[in-house]
Amino acid sequence: MIKQIVTWFALLIMQTVNLVAAKTILPIDSMATIETVALYNNLIKIQSQRAVILGQQDALRYGRSWQGEKDRSDIKDVAGSHPALLGLDFQVLTHLDSNYRKTETDKLVNAVKDMYQRGGIITFSWHMSNPINDGSYEWKENPQIAVLEMLPGGSANRKYQHYLQLMRDFLRRCTGSKGEAIPIIFRPFHEFDGDWFWWGRGHVSASEFIQLWRYTVDYLKNDLDVHQLLYAFSPDCRFQSEEAYLEQYPGDDYVDILGMDNYWDFRPDGANDPIAAMKKLGIVSTIALEKNKLAALTEVGLEQITDSTWFTNVLHPILKKWPLAYCMLWRNAHDIPTHYYVPTTEHPAAHDFGVFCKSKDMILLNDLPLIYKPTKR
Template structure:
C-alpha cells in the first residue's frame, strides 16, 4: 500500500513539474499563455504569419492591417516579428526600431493575439550580416559565450533586448508575453551560428547563457523560449543533437520548407519529422510548433489543405501553431500568404473555416 501511494505521489509530482514554463517567475499572463497553448493544441493549431501587421504586398505601416485580414477578416493568431534591427545599426535607427516593434507587439496583445520573435542577429564580431559569408564572417559563437572575447559586448546586446521586453505593456498595464525563438535553423550552415561554425558545446553554452542571463540576471519574465532546427533530422536523437536541456526550453519546433513543396512534396517525411517534435513535447511537458514553413508564391492553389493541413493533422500531433513566412512589400514572387484575388484564396478560406485552425478572432482570453 505504501509503495502504491508513493508511486501515485511521484506520478502527481511529475505531472505538476511538467507543463510549466522554465521561468519559475514568469508573469501570470506568460504562464497562462503557456497553459492555454498547451490546452488548445489538443484540438486546434493557431495560424501565424511573419511580419503580418508590419507590411504586406504593396503596403507598409498601415494601422490594423494584414494581408491575411484582407482575405479572411481576421489577423493571424500568431504574429511573427524579428529583433534584427536591435543591434548593428546607428543608435537612432535602433531606437526607432525598438519603438516601432514595441507598438506592434502591444497592439497584438491588446487585440488578443500572440507574438513570436525570431532573431536574425547580425554578426557582432565581423561583417557579413546574419548569413555566413566565406572569407568575411567570423564564427562568432565562440566569442560570445562566457570566456569569449566579445562576451561583455553580448551582455550589452542582451541588456538592450531585456530593457525592451520589460518595457512592453498592454492596455491592462501587464507586460506582453512573447515566444522568443533565437538561433533558429542552427543545424544548417547559412547562419553564422549554424552547425558548421560552432561546436555542439559552444552552441549549448550560448543558448544556456542567453536564457539564463535574460531570465535570472536581467529580470525578463515575459518570454517563452523556443528551440527550432531546420528539417535536417530523421530521428529524435538527431533532433536533440544541440538541445540545451529541458530546463532551458519551453517550446520545441521545426522549420521545414524543403519537404513542403520547395524541393518537392515529401509529405510523409515532413509529417514524420513533425511527429518527432510533437512526441517529444508531449512526453516532456513542452509546447510544440511548426515554427516556419510555406510555399513561395503559393503556385499550388490547394496547398493549404492538400499539403499544410494534411501534414499538421496526420498522426495525432499536438501543435501550438504553424507559421508561414513573410509577404515582401515589393517583390512579385516573395510572399507566403494570399492577398485578395490570389488563386489560392478559395482554398485558404477553406483552411480558415476549418475548426482545427485558429485565427486571431478565434482567441478568447489566451492570457487568462
C-alpha cells in the first residue's frame, strides 16, 4: 500500500504538471465537441485538485416516496443541493412496447436537457436488451450467447447496429439552448467481470469483449458521427491486481475514464470490507494516472444504509485516499421500499449524509464550476 501511495503521488504531480503545461487535453474522440472537450478537461482539473463530484442514479427523476416532481431529489432534501452528476440508462430505447418506449424516451430526453441546463453532468449506462432475441439483459432470465454474433459477420450485427442507431437518434435530441450536443459520459457493458449480464464473464471471451468495445466506439464515432461522448470502462470489484483489472481493457485509444462499480465490499448484511474497497480503488486510480485518464467510483452504495455513519466513517475516507473525478451512488427506488442508497430526511443516516455532502472536498451541483466552459491555460 505504501509503494502504491508513493507511485500515485508521483503520478499525480506529473498529471498536474501536464494539465498546467498543456493547452487542451483531448479525449479519445479527436472530433469531440467543444463542450465535451471542456467537460473532460474540467474533470481532470477537479481530479487533480483532490475534489470529488457526487452523483446519483435517476436522482432528479424520482426518490423513495415520490416521482416526477420538479426540482426535487432526495439528496437535495437532505443536503440542500442536487447531486452534480445524474446517472441515467438507455434501457428504454429497445423496449418492445412502442407507446411506453416513446413516452419514457421523451422523459429521458427532458431529464438530460434539464440537468444540462442546471450546469450538471450526465452519465449513461445501458442495461441493453440481448440483440439475439430482444430478451432481458439479465443472464438468468435470458441465457443467450450474444457478443460474438454482434461483431461484423455475426447474425446479430445488423440488430446491434440498429441499437446504436437508436442511441444516435436519441442523442441528436439532446441539445442545449444554442443547439449544441449535450456531452454525456457513456459507460457501456458495465460490470462485465460478473456473470449476471449477458455480456459478462463466462458468456464472452476477453478477446471478444475487447472487439465489441472497440467496434462500438468506432461505429458511434466513425459511422454514426457521434462526438459528444466520453467513454467509461467500469468492471465490478472482482479484481485484485492491475493485471486482473486490465484483462478486458480495450486500450488507451478507446477509454477516457477508468472506473469501478462496488457494492460487494459494502453489503448490508454486515460482511463489509472497506479496506479491500480502498485497495481496489487505489488500483483504478493508479492505472488512470499512469495513462493520464480520469478515475471514478462509477457505482457504489450501501443498500438501506444500515450503518448510520457510513458516509463519513466508511465512504469518505476511501474517496479521500485516491484522486477521483466523481463518485456515483445508486438509485432510490420509489416502488421498492428496501432499494435505496441515499437517506431521506427522517432516516437515521440523514445527519451523517449531510455532513458528508458539506465536506470541502465533495462537490454537489451548487458548488460545481462551469463544467462546460473551456479551461484557461
